[in-house]
Amino acid sequence: MNQLKGKNVLVVGMGKSGIAAAQALLKLGADVSVYDRKKEEQIDPQLIQYFRNKNTNCYFGIEPNNIKDLGLDMVVMSPGVPLDIPFIEEAKKSGAEIIGELEISFRVGKGKYVAITGTNGKTTTTTLVGKIFKDAGRWTYVVGNVGVAVISKAMSTKDDDWLVTETSSFQLETTKYFKPEISALLNITPDHMDRHKTLENYANAKAKIFQNQEPNDYFVVNADDPECMKLLKNCRAKIVPFSRKKILDFGCFVLNENIVIKDENEKIYNICRVDDLKIPGAHNLENALAAAAISYFSGIGVETIGKSLKEFEGVEHRLEFCGEVDGVSFVNDSKGTNPDASIKALEAIKGDIILIAGGYDKNSDFTDFIDAFNEKVKHLMLLGKTAEKIKKTAEDKGFTNIHLAKDMEECVTEGFKLAKSGDTVLLSPACASWDMYTCFEQRGEHFKNCINKLEK
Known part of the structure; x- marks a missing residue:
């Protein structure tokens, strides 16, 4: 029996998970509203048209200010959205069930x-x-x-x-x-x-x-x-x-x-x-x-x-071998989005490393990350919001071969110049990508595109 038909549901966040949840709920006959902090001009026009054709209430760039009036039965949260934002707490107090797309999937x-x-x-x-x-x-x-x-x-x-x-x-x-x-x-x-x-x-x-x-x-x-x-x-x-x-x-x-x-x-x-x-x-x-x-x-x-x-040969963006230029290997570990993941990447690489790191700050401590260099990391190329934070941690630990770069292309070109035949240029950021990219996949693809330019 469809328990969602006619229910008032707000879907929060219009990433892959949120869009899929909203589409499924509409198919199940729920009365759906959607929210994303992005403004309407930043949202795919086809998606907006789809929602309008379905008589969906859209809140883009503005938070719903009429939570009580909406009479919400349920709020479906996208994974990247914090649970403690005020209008979500207000919805919870008014009796709405706060769940995610995984829970909805299990139920239906x-x-x-x-x-x-x-x-x-x-x-x-x-x-x-x-x-x-x-x-x-x-x-x-x-x-x-x-x-x-x-x-x-x-x-x-x-x-x-x-x-x-x-x-x-x-x-x-x-x-x-x-x-x-x-x-x-x-x-x-x-x-x-x-x-x-x-x-x-x-x-x-x-x-x-x-x-x-x-x-x-x-x-x-x-x-x-x-x-x-x-x-x-x-x-x-x-x-x-x-x-x-x-x-x-x-x-x-x-x-x-x-x-x-x-x-x-x-x-x-x-x-x-x-x-x-x-x-x-x-x-x-x-x-x-x-x-x-x-x-x-x-x-x-x-x-x-x-x-x-x-x-099994592994997955893209996780210790992915991306080729060799003049004896220098390139490895894409863009999925290394926290210090421990990048430590594991450093341990897996044999030989000397020119390391590209940095990105969005998740309040991580980078001490163990620097300790894991173990004389294998010869140069550290840093970019993104955490560049200065990682630089300071490295210098406090006595590592000074540090280069601050404005973007990925500079990291790759300068890292390649510093590398010798037999070395590996490793992208393993120890950070999320959200300060410069929409996702770690986009960051990894950019790294690979930069390598392709070197080969020309």
Whole structure:
């Protein structure tokens, strides 16, 4: 039964998630209003015409000042929009339910959910799990924070379909009844402190991934991460640990340089050798372990899992090799949007590095990031809002080969001049992209375009 028909719903934020949610709600017969802080002239004219044809109330560049008059039953929040803005709080006080697109998708669609979260590795693990599921012959949608709105697929799913879903803390904090068959928590390190304020708040948002799971569901968790393990006391699902550092009594781990699964009957299954993986770095081994555990405990055979792991070549904008010019390699890690992600990138690169970093400030601390240079980083090219902040941290730690640049093109051209044959020019910003770009993908594409100009 359609419980949304005739409901008054405000959709906040007109990114991919918000647009998809508004379109789905209109199809379901809800009375929809939409809001975005951008002014009307900054919004796609075709989108505005679409909403007008549907008699949608549009608030572009102005906040709704008649919340009580709207009689809202529900507010659907886009992930990037803070929950504490005044008109949202007013809507909540007036009785509106505040949820997100992920929650709506779960309510209106069918299918089984795999939900994957963590500070880093979400996209790689989600994409890899999607590949394994598809290779196993399952009807699979790879959705969520990976770039495809969940609701754009949930509206057409069948009971036996799988939605392999990358979920961010922003998406999870607006869930209420969302319940995946299998959830996974890859790691927790400080991120989005401008929004969550404390690591505890951030971790609790991540923990919502398993809040509604039951004993017949599975929760895959990184046994090497103490912040993840702190959350287990509240988990009712069957806990499946994975580890790259220790032998486990149950779960997925490394044994004699093999990725193995040990099941409930203590039987050990070989998946593949660690050096069979094409994705570099210790963090990608963790991603592979998580993906293997998710897939095995969803009922996929070890041969299929092993074959898929050996074939997987990674995702765009995450340690993506972009070519070589005069012996200098270029690697695009634009998805390194926090210090810990970029630390993992530095650890994965062999040889000397000319590092391009900087961007939007999420109130991150860059001390550990600078410490991770370990004499591998020879020059630091900085751009964006955090350039001076990172520069000061580096200088305080004794690193002085720093170059402030006005844009990406200057970073690439000057970085290339500083590099020697055998070096790597690495874009791994340790920051979000929102000060200069609309998304990390746009930043990565610009980096690649700058490399292409060098080759000419």
